[in-house]
Amino acid sequence: MNILYKSTRNNDEKITASQAIIKGIAKDGGLYVPTDFPKIDKSIDELCNMNYQELALYIMKKFFDDYTEEELEECVYSAYDQKFEDENIVPIKKENGAYFMELCHGPTLAFKDVALSILPHLLKVACKKNNLNKEVVILTATSGDTGKAALEGFANVKGTKIVVFYPEGGVSEIQKAQMVTQQGENTFVVGIKGNFDDAQTGVKEILNDSEFNKKLNDNGFVFSSANSINVGRLIPQVVYYVYSYLKLIKNNEIKKGEYINVVVPTGNFGNILAANYAEKMGIPINKFICASNPNNVLADFMSTGIYNTKRKFLKTISPSMDILVSSNLERLLYEISGRSEDIVKELMNKLKNNGEYEINSDMKKYMEKFYGNYASDEETVESIKKVYKESKYLIDTHTAVGICVYEKYKRETGDNTKTIIASTASPFKFVRSVANGIGLEEENSNDFKLVKEVSKVTGIKIPIGIKELDSRKVLHKNKCNTSGMKNIIEKFLKIGE
Ligand SMILES: *Cc1c(COP(=O)(O)O)cnc(C)c1O
Numbered sequence: 001m002n003i004l005y006k007s008t009r010n011n012d013e014k015i016t017a018s019q020a021i022i023k024g025i026a027k028d029g030g031l032y033v034p035t036d037f038p039k040i041d042k043s044i045d046e047l048c049n050m051n052y053q054e055l056a057l058y059i060m061k062k063f064f065d066d067y068t069e070e071e072l073e074e075c076v077y078s079a080y081d082q083k084f085e086d087e088n089i090v091p092i093k094k095e096n097g098a099y100f101m102e103l104c105h106g107p108t109l110a111f112k113d114v115a116l117s118i119l120p121h122l123l124k125v126a127c128k129k130n131n132l133n134k135e136v137v138i139l140t141a142t143s144g145d146t147g148k149a150a151l152e153g154f155a156n157v158k159g160t161k162i163v164v165f166y167p168e169g170g171v172s173e174i175q176k177a178q179m180v181t182q183q184g185e186n187t188f189v190v191g192i193k194g195n196f197d198d199a200q201t202g203v204k205e206i207l208n209d210s211e212f213n214k215k216l217n218d219n220g221f222v223f224s225s226a227n228s229i230n231v232g233r234l235i236p237q238v239v240y241y242v243y244s245y246l247k248l249i250k251n252n253e254i255k256k257g258e259y260i261n262v263v264v265p266t267g268n269f270g271n272i273l274a275a276n277y278a279e280k281m282g283i284p285i286n287k288f289i290c291a292s293n294p295n296n297v298l299a300d301f302m303s304t305g306i307y308n309t310k311r312k313f314l315k316t317i318s319p320s321m322d323i324l325v326s327s328n329l330e331r332l333l334y335e336i337s338g339r340s341e342d343i344v345k346e347l348m349n350k351l352k353n354n355g356e357y358e359i360n361s362d363m364k365k366y367m368e369k370f371y372g373n374y375a376s377d378e379e380t381v382e383s384i385k386k387v388y389k390e391s392k393y394l395i396d397t398h399t400a401v402g403i404c405v406y407e408k409y410k411r412e413t414g415d416n417t418k419t420i421i422a423s424t425a426s427p428f429k430f431v432r433s434v435a436n437g438i439g440l441e442e443e444n445s446n447d448f449k450l451v452k453e454v455s456k457v458t459g460i461k462i463p464i465g466i467k468e469l470d471s472r473k474v475l476h477k478n479k480c481n482t483s484g485m486k487n488i489i490e491k492f493l494k495i496g497e
Contacts, residue, residue, distance in 0.1 A: 003065050005032040005231060008334040009345045017064040018126035021119075021232035022136070024225030025207050030344070031330050032231050037280040038062035040242070047242075048250045052089040053080050055246070056118075056239045059281070063235045064122070071125045079118035079236075083107045085463060090114065090240040092247050092420070095393040098263075098406065099253070100423045101244045104396070107152050108178060109426035109465045110145035110320065111271065114240060115233040116153040120160065122232045123224065127159060134222040137493065138162040139207060141199035141227060143267065144171035145320045145425065147189070148178040150226040155184030162226070163188045163489055165199045168479060171319055173447040174429055174466060181472035188492045189476035192485075195313050197325050202482045203227070204327075212486060219495040228270030229327050237274035238281065244420055245283050254418050259286040261419040263406045265398040266290045266298060267321035269328035271422060276332065285369075286417045291405035292374040293318045298326060302372025305364040307347075308356040317377050317433040318397040320425065325351075333359070336366040371413075375404035377433075383407075384427075384437030394458055396425040397433045426463055428454065446470075 005020035006013060009030030015023070020032040040047070042058070050058065056076045061069060080089050086105040093100045106113025123136060138160060140150050147164040154162040166179060168191035179189050192199045206212060207223055216223060228234060241262065248254045262285060264272040272290055279285040292299045293316040301307045309324045316322055330344060336359070337343040343360075350357035359367070375383070383400040387393050395403065402421050409415070427434040431450045440453055448470035455462045480488045490496040 003038060003063055004035045006035055007031070008033055008330050008341065009348065010341050016066040017231065018066050018129045021122050021126045021230060022130065022132065022222070022224055024223070024227075024230045025204065027208070029204070029208055029348070031229050031327070033331055033334055034063060034231075037277065040282040044246070044249060044256050048246050052239070052243055053077060055243050056080065056236065059239050059242060060235060063231075063238075066129070067122075067125060075118055075121035075125060078121050083117065084113070090243060092244050093393070094253070096387050096391045096403075098403075099244070099248060099418070099420045100393075100395075100399070101240060101420050102423045103240065104423060104426040106149070107465050108145065108148040109429045109463055110149060111422065111424040112145050112149035113152070115228075115236040116146070116149040116226060118236050119150075119226060119230065119232045120153045120157045124157065124159065132222065134217070134220050136160045136224050137216065137221050137489075138224055138226045139203050139489075140164045140225065141196065141203040142166045142171075143196040143320045143322055144175035146227060148175065148182070151179060151182040151184070151187050151189070154226070155182065155187050157186070161186045161188070161221075161493070163190070163492060165190050165192045165203060165485065167192050167195045167199055170195055170315065170322065172430055172432070174431065174451075174469065175319075177469050177472070178466070180474050180476045181469065182475065187476075189478065190485075190488055191479040192482060193479065194482050196323055197313065198482045200227070200325065200327070202485045206486060206489070209486075215496065216493070219493065221493060221495075227327070228268050234270060234274055234277070234328070237271060238277045241275050241278035241420075242281065242283055245278075248418065248420075257284060259284045259417055261285070261287045261289055261415070261417045263289040263291060263402045263419060263421040265318065265321060265402040265422060265424050266292060267323040267326065269298070269326040269332065271424070273328045273331055276335070287409075287415070288370045289406060289409050289419075290370055290372040291402045292372065293321045293380070293401050294374060294376055295322055295324055296374035297324050298329070299372040299374040301329075302367060302370050305367065306356060306358045307351065309351070310355040317380060317430065318401050320398055321401065333363070336363045338362070371409050373405045373408045375401045379404045381433055381437045384434055385439070388438050392458075394427045394434065394438070394454075394460060395423060396427040397430045398425050399423045400437070427460075428463055428466055
């Protein structure tokens with residue numbers, strides 16, 4: 001079976017995986033999806049004996065089938081090495097009656113490392129395969145975590161430049177420090193006067209601006225994206241759901257073929273969509289539990305079938321999920337509409353013009369596999385406190401949103417299916433609220449001091465990624481309005497003068 005990629009919004013063009021990775025987003029504004037879902041075709045016993053890298057290779061070869069085995073091997077082993085502080089890459093811990101899939105042991109302490117440490121390698125190979133002799137400019141909007149993970153992944157990668165836009169005042173002190181101290185001649189970090197949605201919309205518009213793209217092309221550049229709209233980010237995330245499922249079998253926690261639930265703290269819908277793709281490959285998943293913070297557009301969508309962005313954008317203590325327009329939901333809409341480009345196009349037009357849409361009854365039927373709810377900031381801190389008190393297990397604010405919603409789900413349904421919770425960031429990354437949760441005095445203390453205090457009190461060692469972060473030099477001081485994004489890109493690339 002050959003897997004190609006096509007837009008969610010039309011049927012004309014089918015391209016290879018490497019081409020889709022270069023392009024990032026389709027010309028019509030749609031997202032690339034695989035023409036087919038490959039199935040897991042090895043025995044469970046065989047798969048259980050694979051380590052993370054071997055399994056990653058097996059799964060990615062199925063989705064990225066125009067890459068050779070050797071090319072993918074090079075990508076996988078360059079990405080998943082000692083920069084992850086755990087040799088399992090994604091360890092799974094049984095705590096508090098659930099299984100925590102710890103996605104936060106990469107260099108920037110958030111789950112995005114898992115995909116963004118491999119994307120630059122996939123892209124480099126893709127350029128070579130397609131004889132692209134232009135420099136690739138990665139444009140990224142970030143709510144805090146993608147930006148740093150992308151910078152870390154792309155810094156000093158030959159033939160690439162990376163531009164990151166983050167919302168000024170919309171990220172944590174630690175997140176900001178991580179980004180503005182980024183080294184690497186090819187890196188460029190800009191604070192946007194606006195929120196994440198403003199940054200993301202701005203980036204998407206630039207990626208689709210044909211005139212601007214032509215100008216760049218004439219100057220030897222081509223745009224790509226490191227946001228989860230890129231299939232080169234989405235597919236590597238499928239791996240850890242399969243890996244964790246196999247780990248549970250191997251550890252005799254579940255039987256072969258047993259159904260599990262997954263709980264995913266959700267923002268742009270990339271991570272939970274990857275779980276959905278894992279199911280399409282053959283992993284038995286009972287419920288996809290989608291956890292939101294008070295920006296609860298998705299929670300409402302799951303219960304009503306109406307996606308309505310006409311509401312206030314709220315700043316919360318789980319900032320990586322402060323999003324109203326979840327890009328990757330478009331890929332799910334495509335699947336649940338029976339792969340209908342027309343329906344997706346219509347819904348996306350409604351979203352653009354009216355700020356809302358409603359799915360039809362057939363689509364709602366499919367959504368029964370999903371459960372959505374949300375946690376307030378108070379509930380989030382309460383969850384951190386409760387889990388720490390009961391199990392001495394320290395979780396970050398995003399993971400805490402997940403647990404809180406999981407508890408609500410259990411209360412409502414009584415379902416006791418074994419459940420994997422995606423642990424998406426290290427508690428040290430969002431240390432202020434975490435310190436609050438475990439009863440540490442937080443006034444008069446900056447985040448860097450708090451990191452040391454939390455480490456002292458809990459006995460958990462400070463991850464390498466943020467050690468001595470406060471003494472690093474600030475290298476990026478650029479700021480702009482959303483209307484000035486193109487301008488500042490030109491400045492960085494030294495074109496159009
Ligand atoms: C990005 C992020 C999320 C949201 O993931 P999506 O794939 O955008 O839904 C959740 N938690 C953390 C810590 C993140 O960085």
